[in-house]
Amino acid sequence: MAGAIWAITESGDDGLKSISFEVIACGQALAEALGSSLEAVVMAADGSAAAEALGAKRVDAVRVIEDAALAPYTPDAYTAALAQAIEADSPSLVLFPHTYQARDWVPRLAAEVDAGFISDVIAHRVDGDETVFVRQPYQGKLNSDCVFAGDGPNIVSLQLGAYLADDAAAGDGSAEIVKQPVDLDGAASRTEVLETFQEVADRVDLSRADVIVAVGRGIGKQEQIPIVEELSEALGAQLAASRPVCDNEWLPMDRQIGSSGQTVTPKLYVAVGISGAIQHLVGMKNSGTIVAINKDPNAPVFSVSSYGIVGDLFEIVPELTNQIREAKGTG
Amino acid sequence: MKIAVCIKQVPEGDARLVIDADGISIADADLATEINESDQYALESGLRLAESQGGEVVVVCLGPDRAEEAIRRALAMGAGRAIHLNDPAFQGGDAAATARALAAAIERENVDLVLTGLQSDDAGWAQTGPILAARLGWPSATLIMEIEPEGDTIKVKRELEAGWFQWVRLPLPALLTIQSGISTVRYATLKGIMGAKKKEIAKVTPADIGLAPDEVGGAGRKTRTTRLYVPEKTTGAEIIEGDTATAVATLVEKLQKEAKVL
Ligand SMILES: Cc1cc2nc3c(=O)[nH]c(=O)nc-3n(C[C@H](O)[C@H](O)[C@H](O)COP(=O)(O)OP(=O)(O)OC[C@H]3O[C@@H](n4cnc5c(N)ncnc54)[C@H](O)[C@@H]3O)c2cc1C
Numbered sequence: 032m033a034g035a036i037w038a039i040t041e042s043g044d045d046g047l048k049s050i051s052f053e054v055i056a057c058g059q060a061l062a063e064a065l066g067s068s069l070e071a072v073v074m075a076a077d078g079s080a081a082a083e084a085l086g087a088k089r090v091d092a093v094r095v096i097e098d099a100a101l102a103p104y105t106p107d108a109y110t111a112a113l114a115q116a117i118e119a120d121s122p123s124l125v126l127f128p129h130t131y132q133a134r135d136w137v138p139r140l141a142a143e144v145d146a147g148f149i150s151d152v153i154a155h156r157v158d159g160d161e162t163v164f165v166r167q168p169y170q171g172k173l174n175s176d177c178v179f180a181g182d183g184p185n186i187v188s189l190q191l192g193a194y195l196a197d198d199a200a201a202g203d204g205s206a207e208i209v210k211q212p213v214d215l216d217g218a219a220s221r222t223e224v225l226e227t228f229q230e231v232a233d234r235v236d237l238s239r240a241d242v243i244v245a246v247g248r249g250i251g252k253q254e255q256i257p258i259v260e261e262l263s264e265a266l267g268a269q270l271a272a273s274r275p276v277c278d279n280e281w282l283p284m285d286r287q288i289g290s291s292g293q294t295v296t297p298k299l300y301v302a303v304g305i306s307g308a309i310q311h312l313v314g315m316k317n318s319g320t321i322v323a324i325n326k327d328p329n330a331p332v333f334s335v336s337s338y339g340i341v342g343d344l345f346e347i348v349p350e351l352t353n354q355i356r357e358a359k360g361t362g
Numbered sequence: 363m364k365i366a367v368c369i370k371q372v373p374e375g376d377a378r379l380v381i382d383a384d385g386i387s388i389a390d391a392d393l394a395t396e397i398n399e400s401d402q403y404a405l406e407s408g409l410r411l412a413e414s415q416g417g418e419v420v421v422v423c424l425g426p427d428r429a430e431e432a433i434r435r436a437l438a439m440g441a442g443r444a445i446h447l448n449d450p451a452f453q454g455g456d457a458a459a460t461a462r463a464l465a466a467a468i469e470r471e472n473v474d475l476v477l478t479g480l481q482s483d484d485a486g487w488a489q490t491g492p493i494l495a496a497r498l499g500w501p502s503a504t505l506i507m508e509i510e511p512e513g514d515t516i517k518v519k520r521e522l523e524a525g526w527f528q529w530v531r532l533p534l535p536a537l538l539t540i541q542s543g544i545s546t547v548r549y550a551t552l553k554g555i556m557g558a559k560k561k562e563i564a565k566v567t568p569a570d571i572g573l574a575p576d577e578v579g580g581a582g583r584k585t586r587t588t589r590l591y592v593p594e595k596t597t598g599a600e601i602i603e604g605d606t607a608t609a610v611a612t613l614v615e616k617l618q619k620e621a622k623v624l
Contacts, residue, residue, distance in 0.1 A: 105530075106492070106502065129488075131523050134480075135504045138489035141458065142496035147584030148458065150487050163588070168485050169379055175386075176589040221501035225517070225529040234525075242623070248375070266624075278543030291521055299623040306375075320621040322613065323599060329592070338616060339599030340609050350610045358614050358624060 034123040034183070035068045036061055037094070039113070040085060041128055042073065047081040050128040052196035055088050057155070057189055058126050059200055064157040067123060070094050071206075074112060076102035082208050089202035096211045103227075105220035106136035112213045114143045117184050119211075124162075129188040131290075141186050147179045148186040153193040170308050171331040191290070191313055234285035235269070242268035242299045245288055245315070246276055249304020249325065249344055253281040258348050259303055265355040271295070273305045289314035304344050307332025324348065363417035363511065366468050367408040367441065368478040368494070369401040371425050371432035375483070386587045388484075390428070397432045400479030404540040406547045407509060408477050409440045415511055417474075418442040422467055424452050424460055430563065437558035438550035445471075449567040454580030457489035463578045464490070465497035466571035475516070476537040480505055495537035502537040503530055507544050 038058035040051030055071060062069035070092045071085040078095040085093045096116060100108040117125065117140075127133045129151045141148035153174075154165040164177045164187055179185045237243060244263040250256060263270040270286060277287045288295060290310040300318035305311060307323070307330055315321070316335045323336040324344050333339045340347055373379060374394040382389040397405070408419045421436045423429050424447040433444045445467050452463055468476060476495070481488035495502030507527065508519035520528045521541050550558075568575050576582060602609045602616075617624045 110496075131505060131521070134488050135492065135502075135520075138457070138492035139496040139502065141489070142461070142493045147456075148487075148489055149585050150489055166486075167593075168590070169373070169388075170375075170483055170486070172379060173381075174591055174593040175587050176591075177585055177587050180584050180586045221533055222503065223531040225531060227522070227526065227528040229526050274542065280546075290523055292525060294524070299617070299621070320617070320623050321599075322617070328601070333599040333601070334595065334597060336599035337621065338613055339601045340613060341601060342606065342609070346606045347610060350606050351613070354610050354614045355624070358618065
């Protein structure tokens, strides 16, 4: 029988991260379709609480890789630890969440164990004896189907939110908890962790706003920001932005929405000239009503929006500002 | 400080993407291209380090003939010279195959630091940099937003999720993947553009860097893309039609009466 599927979980200072259950959910679906066993893997200095939480799910085993060198996280220690485990037990498929931490070390792991690695996957399907993984290249504008070219070990990382943590089925508590011995003494980490901190303590808290107008690179240049500022004022909204707008310093960094910025759920989110890359969408897709204004009818932002207008923002936004003012009786 | 910066030529952000007859790539004809965005920031970081620390920036690019346009742009921005991995055998690779080729080319250069973008805007694997570091046997750090050279070591600020950051220190030689926004990317000056025409671009084949053709490109890959396509829309916005005034009026009405958010 082929080796097991491993679902690698991620732990932080507050224990197991909830994204871990998205990996379990995908692992359960794959294990069932492929007739494989599924093992959850914990990597931590102390993994007992995480192991218990994972053991409650429908998995065949929980493998615990515990070592003082695994906290704080460093790419060398994580790579050495999991490479040893993979070499000892030859899983067929190793699943990860596509977090910033996974981006930092999993490619190194793939090189170390000479694995194929399909990253940032949004879905899978089993076609006969081939498992196909779906990705979103070209900034989410296109989809691609990918398969492994070799027998493995093979590695997949899953886009955040692509699988639902709630879909991770509970088990009957029979999952065995196995300690996986690793020897990290010879693998001193070359990375010295100095300080972990949050940048702007007194940043604007956009998460409390009822209405947000967010502007993207489509605005073209800083001199044109007033066009969206006026819309924002007319709506009584907070002004926010996608990353390139902040990178270019057209608006301050603390206005950024997305995986590196703030996560918001206002009643109304108006996205102006934003394409809708996944790193932006994760920060706003749970908003109540989303309006997108974009000249590209295929912009991914429309897929999460309630209403869309396809066209030139420089025509649409001033008109919208006027009509909002009229509707509110402030025009 | 000798710095290698890896750049990739990708379609421009606004480019119209036409799927090629092969069904797995974008048609080349009339495609507007640019240097991958985070690679531009990597190049800018390399140039600033070379200016403050002394040293040179060597641009390394794997791509077809047309990638020379991106390389010339990098030279015009200030890189000293370039290595162009350009051979049919290099084409069609995944991140593993590309990183292997880049590593073999960079190994010969004796550099202190390699900078790459954090991911490409086309394939978006986010793998090439760290795999390249592993192949070189060097430490790496990703999503870098600040760099402080310290002699034999380097202090860098990593971006973490949700507004968190982390300072780490690495011994040199090392590899960093650069996050967009680390600094302001310079424009190439007219003088730079003229000067770039005289700078050296070394064209390199697999044999030149000690690799067999089946170790790189499509033959050396571990994953295979079988289809590239426009995603089917299952969910999505109600698109409001009409001229600007009508469409906007309809939208405002819907926001008031349907969504009840105005
Ligand atoms: C690790 C990582 C973290 C990231 N974190 C974040 C994050 O926190 N937040 C974030 O936003 N991004 C983040 N990004 C970047 C993200 O991948 C995208 O690059 C970014 O969101 C794109 O911003 P944009 O939509 O404004 O620009 P683009 O993708 O360039 O889109 C511009 C849009 O404007 C439209 N447009 C242009 N002109 C007009 C016009 N006249 N009228 C109407 N429409 C027009 C275009 O059709 C296009 O859709 C991150 C990326 C990575 C890899």
